[in-house]
Amino acid sequence: MTSAPTIPDITLNNGVAIPQLGFGVFQIDPKDTEAAVLAALETGYRHIDTAEMYGNEKEVGRALRASGLDRSDVFVTSKLNNGYHAYGDALAAFSRSLGDLAMEYLDLFLVHWPMPAVGDYTETWRAMEEIYRSGRVKAIGVSNFQIGHLDRLFQETSVVPAVNQIEVHPYLAQDELRAFGADHGIATEAWSPIAQGKVLDNAVIKAIATRVERTPAQVTLRWHIQRGDIVFPKSVTRSRVEENIRLFDFELTRDDMAQITALDRGERIGPDPDTFNWVP
Ligand SMILES: NC(=O)C1=CN([C@@H]2O[C@H](COP(=O)(O)OP(=O)(O)OC[C@H]3O[C@@H](n4cnc5c(N)ncnc54)[C@H](OP(=O)(O)O)[C@@H]3O)[C@@H](O)[C@H]2O)C=CC1
Numbered sequence: 001m002t003s004a005p006t007i008p009d010i011t012l013n014n015g016v017a018i019p020q021l022g023f024g025v026f027q028i029d030p031k032d033t034e035a036a037v038l039a040a041l042e043t044g045y046r047h048i049d050t051a052e053m054y055g056n057e058k059e060v061g062r063a064l065r066a067s068g069l070d071r072s073d074v075f076v077t078s079k080l081n082n083g084y085h086a087y088g089d090a091l092a093a094f095s096r097s098l099g100d101l102a103m104e105y106l107d108l109f110l111v112h113w114p115m116p117a118v119g120d121y122t123e124t125w126r127a128m129e130e131i132y133r134s135g136r137v138k139a140i141g142v143s144n145f146q147i148g149h150l151d152r153l154f155q156e157t158s159v160v161p162a163v164n165q166i167e168v169h170p171y172l173a174q175d176e177l178r179a180f181g182a183d184h185g186i187a188t189e190a191w192s193p194i195a196q197g198k199v200l201d202n203a204v205i206k207a208i209a210t211r212v213e214r215t216p217a218q219v220t221l222r223w224h225i226q227r228g229d230i231v232f233p234k235s236v237t238r239s240r241v242e243e244n245i246r247l248f249d250f251e252l253t254r255d256d257m258a259q260i261t262a263l264d265r266g267e268r269i270g271p272d273p274d275t276f277n278w279v280p
């Protein structure tokens with residue numbers, strides 16, 4: 001393939017820079033993860049999104065070491081699993097994630113789900129603040145938090161989350177929650193950015209793709225990039241890993257952007273954060 005593109009950074013609310021495009025590893029079998037992450041790093045990705053829940057942190061760490069890259073060259077995110085929301089459990093879970101990744105620090109650590117009916121996420125967030133103060137993570141954030149959850153954090157805790165990682169794709173544009181985040185200095189990370197493939201046969205996206213001579217996946221990912229969100233598509237297919245990074249040498253018009261945003265139908269492919277209380 002041709003040389004790797006330059007991926008722009010987004011500056012988080014504490015000054016930390018995060019590559020706007022990364023590589024997600026949800027549903028990559030642990031036995032396949034080292035090879036998949038290594039392929040992504042070889043292709044030019046410098047940002048990996050994992051989680052304790054995915055069961056593949058060890059393999060992510062192995063891939064980074066096998067790549068020969070410096071630890072500081074790659075932005076690594078992991079997430080606190082749902083069973084560890086109590087203060088002491090959260091501290092211990094963070095240390096376990098670091099141990100499994102075999103890293104001295106994480107770039108970003110997130111509360112994976114708010115779990116509103118199970119525990120008190122403000123207690124969990126105080127543990128995250130303690131982890132942040134320890135210097136073993138460069139930034140802390142949340143995932144799947146709704147406006148009400150964020151409002152409670154603002155009222156009862158000190159550190160404003162650096163990011164909120166939420167489901168966003170053309171069928172779930174999330175404009176209200178994204179705007180709320182932007183108003184409070186919280187960057188949006190868009191999970192399942194191509195809706196696990198479900199938006200790729202959409203007629204509007206296909207027509208734009210034909211006109212700009214790109215694939216529907218590239219058009220959809222470019223829509224996220226131009227909206228300013230952070231994305232990390234997942235693929236175990238080398239040709240798609242290469243396709244998904246080629247987003248920085250074309251542009252969508254204002255009309256393309258509006259047409260894709262108008263596909264919003266409030267349709268989730270994942271759980272509803274207000275009612276999701278699953279402990280793996
Ligand atoms: N915080 C949270 O609660 C959540 C976070 N996430 C994060 O977001 C990441 C991405 O989301 P994910 O759910 O994996 O879904 P994605 O929207 O990234 O879609 C992944 C699926 O699309 C396929 N695919 C990838 N690229 C292409 C392409 N160019 N053309 C056609 N098909 C393609 C993949 O197939 P194949 O692999 O076979 O090539 C896979 O089946 C996760 O890996 C994870 O890091 C995801 C869900 C929830």
Ligand SMILES: O=C(O)C(=O)[C@@H](O)[C@H](O)C(=O)CO
Binds near residue numbers: 051053112270271
């Ligand atoms: O991928 C993630 O990060 C998730 O949280 C999802 O797996 C989510 O928990 C789910 O889809 C459960 O069915």
